[in-house]
Amino acid sequence: MTMTTTNDLITQTPAKRRFGGGDLIGLSVILALAVVGYFLFPTNLALLTRIIAIALLVLSLDLVTGYCGVATLGHAALFGAGAYAAGIASAHYGINDPLAMLAFGIVAGAVAGLVCGAVILRAHGLPQLVLSIALIHLFHEFANKASSWTGGSDGLSGIAPSALIGLYEFDLWGRTAYVFGVVLLALVFALLRLIVRSPFGMLCRAIKEDPVRIRSMGASPKAALMKMYVISGAVAGVGGALNAISTQVVGLDSLSFTMSAESLVMLVLGGTGSLFGALTGTIVFMFFEDVVSAANPFHWLTMVGALLIAVVLFAPKGLYGTAAAIVARRREAK
């Protein structure tokens, strides 16, 4: 009796909620885009790789902002920590294996996430935003001061990743870096899809809506958010490490307020609370920036501004969020 009930329930569940379906579609979209990018812009892989690194940062930001409701303008701290860790491992310790560098990046990102989470989660709303701003400035100043380690404002150079699994060199064409990036993005995306629909992901969504209610269910919002911050740090660390490996240089900009703000803009542009939104926002923003700034660098800021205003006015849930809402409404109407 019970068993039939359960099966019954599972078959009843709407198709889109079914486990696995969305993930496969998502992964195939990413891989398809990656292949299209490879063949459409075979000579522009360096920029595509950079987009992937930033996409990882935006995904990471989505975890805390989109899924947990934490307002932060300092998320690049996690990205920069990953980038510097991977870079320093190579430049100062001669750890040139890309996978080992990646591991350093992930750990450093997670640690930075722990530190940032411990501070940022102490307030809400506007003061929270300001805490994050103060933090990113502290990180930035710290990296500037520790110039014997980080190269300060001259940037950390001398990063020399060896061939990936001993076979593929990171060359001028940027193919290895690109494929490496695509694989990382696909892996991270798949993992995050699992996490956001896991019990923990559900808990975080609930915390975003009402942390008091969650406390009365016996769960600690703070502990859950800290955990998410660490995960988010690891993801941003992947992005940072990828950036360090592919460009072989790390600059203070990777720990900057500007980068934090830009990543937030990209996220809101695509739509918060959805991994696809994060990816959409990154790709659209970076392409827009690339095209407009190549066409007319002197006025691209005006156009980006206009784009942002237009998005708020006409696609308030972000590009992906609004599109998804329209599709859902259509489906319901049928």
Place this chain on the structure above:
Amino acid sequence: MQPVFEVRNLKRAFGGLAVTNDVSLSMAPGDRVALIGPNGAGKTTFVNLVTGNLAPDSGEVRLGGETVTGIDAIGRVRRGLVRSFQVTRLFLDMTPAEHVALAVLQRDGRSGRLFGNFLSMPDVMDEVGQLLGKLGLRELMHRKVSEIAYGQQRLLEIAVALALKPKVLLLDEPAAGVPQSDTGRIEQALADLPADLAVLMIEHDMDLVFRFAKRVVVLAAGAIIFDGSPSDVTQDPRVREAYLGSYANASHAA
């Protein structure tokens, strides 16, 4: 029987005003107690002291024989003291199934798991289905909470509380704001609560109190002025003076 829930000499003052003044209360498993009192009697403060959202100036809260006064709200929930909210506090973007599943997973210490989805966890879905079925919410289990009726949301509040398998359940006006037509379902749900569960219900609706409670506690000006059977409460002169008078006035106004 050994009390599952006990409050001893609980005191809390704001400024010079004693909002909870030397309150003691004890409940055994299976008890059905109604806590009533006029507006401003200190019910909210009392609830907050009991749940751990507010620290008492002195006194003790005991749960299953253990002192929990020094334990925070989350710890008390984990020890079996669960409350529902007077105004529903549900996650509007989530489904009833998700609500109950979250509570079940939380209770089992599985809410931090990073992999898997409750929809594919047969034991969780089983419990979710049973609980929601019992409360008549099964058809709606995959709708968003923002799309279901208020009465159904109140039932869901109860379902979430039950999913946590509490020893002591604090129901804060479970029928508040529910249209007359739907109160039957809620009363039925209350009647179906597990027999060994100690329930403390805070309620204004005297009809509901008389139908539900085996025992009534009256709180006025921060102190318990009556603790006894429903049939005696209306006879008690102090209650008549302190409570029913104002209640009558209130119902006039409404």
Place this chain on the structure above:
Amino acid sequence: MQTVFSIAIDALAYGMVLFVISIGLSVTMGLMRVVNLAHGAFAMIGGYIASYAARDLGLAYGFAIVLAVFGTILIAIPIERLLYRRIYGAPELTQVLMTIGITFCIIGIANYVFGPTLKTVPLPAQLQGSVDLGFRAIATHRLFAILCGLAVAAALWYAIERTAFGVKLRASVDNAAMAAALGVRTEIVYAVSFAIAVGLAAFGGVVGAELLPVEPYYALRYMVTFLVVVSVGGAGSIPGALVACLLLGGIDTTGRYLMPEFGEFFFYLAVIAIICVFPRGLAGRAKG
């Protein structure tokens, strides 16, 4: 001892300039609940207008200030009607996106119209030079900025606490629906408050131009400073903003004197400490 006084004077002067420039932001953020990152952009517009009026047209300083305040309000009115009105009550992130967009646009336009170089607002003879305080000299325009700050604080306090408009404003902020039911036209109240906030921004932009010179990136360069000051004070509170400006001005100045190498650390660590102790800002109220 002399050094202590000297630092105190510098701190006061810097704090008051911060106050003059950022108090308008406190009004929009606290009273209208808009995270207005474009505040600096309006201050910058004020600076440009004053610079144009005083330097290129040769108008008097006082007149240039008036022109800047009203000119900026005039420019801001259509922006409020078309853009800001859409984001009242919207989630913070949406407001951030919209106001950053507005800031970018204004920067781009300013760059196009006025060019990328620094613009100054020439001071009248009375405000040039320094005043000798006995133990040290202080720039006259700094004293002027201190006085302006005090005047703005007093005027705002009076307007909010003592006038009919202030009553309506506070009512609209506490409960817009109730205020509307009582016959307050909240739309107008909001529009007027926005105009006041923008006017204050422009005023601050001009008065503070000696410290924060006007150039296209003004709007982004100091955005964070304004935001930090206002939230440390507690958005919407005039005394809070005043205390925060003096406190942060003091910490900044002292830090920069004692250990300039770690100036940034002092400032931001102080910000973190204050917010951790006062999560709603120094004068913050519980959110309504």
Place this chain on the structure above:
Amino acid sequence: MTVPGREWAVPQGGNMKRTILAALAALAMSGAAYADTIKIGVVGPFSGPFALQGKNFKAGIDAYMAVNGSKVGDDDIEIIYRDVPQADPAQSKALAQELVVREGVQYLAGFYFTPDAMAVTPLLEQANVPLVIMNAATSAIVTKSPLVVRTSFTTWQTSTPIAKVAKDAGVSKVISVVSDYGPGVDAENAFKAGFEAAGGEVVEAIRMPLATNDFSPIMQRIKDSGAEGVFAFLPSGPTTLGFVKAYNENGLKSGGIKFFAPGDLTQESDLPALGEAALGIQTTFHYAVSHVSPENKAFVEAAAKAIGNPAELSFPSVGAYDGMHVIYKMIEATGGEQDAQKAVDAVKGLSWTSPRGPVSIDPESRHITQNIYLREVAKADDGTYYNKEVQTFEKQGDPGLAALK
């Protein structure tokens, strides 16, 4: 896939996809190499807070091509601009990669910020492309690759002579105040080395954060140090203005504390705003727009036309102008073939008369040897302010390279 020497990447191994791709790219590449158009990729800040400097790059390049034509031999010269608004080495490298791989540029040039230039140096050999730096002023860049040539200056180069000026002015105790970032630290070290060598004493060295708005406390610190002069380095723009004003208003100027700085502080585009406040300030630099020579007259005329507003013209334009000169010489020497080493070798020891005066490329360091001028901010008859050259330090190399060793 390892690419040997300066050869182009040739596909190896049996991976079909990769082979096709490489062939495609090689096609694009060979087109670039043998066609009549030679492309030069210029990276600089063309938008953002430093857009003015990028504008000066473009003005210098346009001026050079207006004067010398857009053809070298039979080859047309095409400039492709890429924008890196603020120091962002990763973006800079990605863009340089794109310029080389997609656009097929034979020369990379520009680069306002040191980290952006540093990021590109590892690419050069593999890409077979010389890098001509038109601004970035940290000494070490030229050591990162043998294919780097610099036509601008280094902070060491411009900051060292001012130490002698200070000593000659009878100042023996100086406090150094710099912005806390790479160039600031370079300036501090350069001045210290020069001043101590001249027998002076740097009583204190302060590094202040880049984002300093209020300089009053710093001024107080300078007063308290008991120094007779102050050496300062700040990036151009709002901070410079604030610093100079604070120097006047806090009574340092009237108190007789002398002000010494490299010319970044009084760059021409800031002078209208600095105005009266900067009057009399002495700086040493490699170029003043006011420099008197027929070459400069022709340059200023052409560059002013290119930039639109002559008041916006400043030093990056001359770095770009001379950078183009070097690139033209490289193209002549290689006959338009892509051979980075040959191109660089051809300009080693090259000397010519630049708008800034006589210059040459040091064969050893590939950095420009040039005159450094002591200038004083003066008021012209028409009420504008300019840097008036008062003393010349001839044929200055880069002392920063020696300090590296």
